Amino acid sequence: MGDDDGDGNGxxxxxxxxxxxxxxxxxxxLSLAQGDAPARYEYGQMIQDNLEELGFEVEYDPKPINQYVESRQEDPFPWDMMVRRAGDGYEPAEAIFRxxxxxxxxxxxxxxxxGYENSEVDDLLAQQRGEMDPDARTEIIHDLQEILREDMPIVPLLIQERAMPFNSDKFQNPTVMLEDGIGCFWNFLNMEPTGDDAHLRTSxxxxxxxxxxxxxVNRGDREMIRLIYDRLMRVTPDIEVEPWAAESVEAVDDTTIEITLREGMTFHDGEPVTVDDVKFSYEYAEExxxxMASRLEVLxxxxxxxxxxLVFHLEQPSAPFFENALxxxxILPEHIWENVPEDVDAESAIDWDNPxxxxxxxxxxxxxxxxxxxxLSAFEDHFxxxxxxxxxxAxxxxxxAGIRAYEDGALDMLSWxxxxxxxxxxxxxxDTNLSRNLMTSIHHIGFNHRNTPFDDAETRNALAHAIPQEDIVDAIYGGTAQEIHNPMSxxxxxWYWNDVPQYDSNVSVAREKLAxxxxxxxxxxxxxQPPE
Incomplete structure (x- = not known):
């Protein structure tokens, strides 16, 4: 299957x-609890079994989603390996690589x-950002994939085809989008009630x-927040970046972008949306x-x-700036956020729940x-x-619990x-149709590079063979997923480099590589451990 074949006898x-x-x-x-992500919980057990077959002692730690999210970034980090799906976005060099x-x-x-560090990766990420020629940028991104394959900071696993149900007796003509499916922004706008009941119940x-x-950060929060707040541009269902709250967006040159704001917009409290609000939003987010600051480094x-x-001036050319920032x-109302966190019960702006x-x-x-x-209710004054x-x-x-609620008629849609x-x-x-769509976020196994032996690339490459990739795709996802060998959909x-050397799912090969x-x-x- 790949260039790393071996018989395990060594x-x-x-x-x-x-x-x-x-x-x-x-x-x-670390993994998610069975009730939150049954498939990930199950294949985490498969990985545990393979690691134990290799002679490792393994504590499998599946957690409910809130505890899982906290544990991922808790310092000191209480995990060595992590089952994770993440990286959704339409600029994968930014959404995942960076x-x-x-x-x-x-x-x-x-x-x-x-905790992965590689100065060559940092340099190539900077180069691809500033490369405005699409073909040249693609070559850099392929180079990145080659280095990441050699370094194996994570083990890319699969991408899913997502099946999401909605009540077709009550709603029709859904808008489906890569990654988010019927949970996308456009579906909440465009889905049509079949009768007088226009109340959409989802979870x-x-x-x-x-x-x-x-x-x-969290998908569950993002899905609702993006309905409440506007952006200058939006990614369309066809994965094109087009003006939204902006009437027009024009790149005058590689570092100058002219924005014309749509006229007549108001916030939900009746205050007008102004260019000053836009300027404030970007400067406040950066601070x-x-x-958000990581998206605005070139501003x-x-x-x-x-x-x-308005005119946006960039410090250097940035190919992903339109999708990644604009x-x-x-867009925040300055008259509210200029006094945050001072006037609310929070230590910092990002700590405020903003209910x-x-x-x-x-x-x-x-x-x-x-x-x-x-x-939420429809804002009828919206354009x-x-x-x-x-x-x-809900x-x-x-x-x-969500499946039971849908089958009992308490929900009209599940965006998971x-x-x-x-x-x-x-x-x-x-009474149900299933929306099916491919994902951009990737299932992968992450290593904690702060801990021995996961700070060693040779060890990480060996352990990649212990991940039962084919069995996970076939047995757990029933073919509704695709294997990947790069950290990208x-x-x-x-952008996806098909020539990257693949790795066998073979515990015997993993054992030989470790030897x-x-x-x-x-x-x-x-x-x-290897002798010192």
């Missing part, structure tokens, strides 16, 4: 009565929670923790939000030219109970008002993929 000589190296310390493998692997994102709240297998527009300054015109940063969120988007907040539900009158976002315990075992049952329902046809790296096993089968 490990036989590595079994010794008294190994020179210390036993490898117990591995903590977020996961750039050294600047290591640290408190940083998205490089793996997903993630809690609603905040309405803070500076904290677009107060580490997540030099913003000039207000008139009541509707289509991501949300009565006021934006200018197509939906406005009616009531908020972050632990129970969120009620693109939605077809539904109300949205209720908070459910886990995916199984059904477990494979449930799909056939939903296909047989007369293969749905990005041009080649100097690992030994005692007569009880316990693996020991």
């Amino acid at each position: 490990a036989d000589d590595a079994v010794v009565e008294d190994p020179d190296g210390d036993p490898v310390e117990e591995i903590t493998l 977020r996961f692997f750039h050294s600047s994102n290591i640290g408190d709240g940083g998205s490089n929670m793996y 997903m297998a993630e809690d609603l923790t905040t309405l803070n527009p500076l904290m677009l 107060e939000s580490p997540e 030099d300054s913003i000039d207000v030219e008139s009541d509707t015109e 289509a991501r940063i949300l 009565d969120a006021i934006g200018s988007g197509p939906f406005q907040v009616v009531s908020t109970d972050l632990g129970e539900e969120l009620q 693109n008002p939605p077809n539904v009158d109300r949205v209720t976002r 908070v459910i315990a886990d995916m199984r 993929e059904l477990p494979f075992d449930d799909i056939s049952r939903f296909e047989q329902r007369d 293969s749905g990005f046809d041009t 080649e790296a100097g690992y030994e096993w005692d007569t009880d089968g316990r693996i020991h």
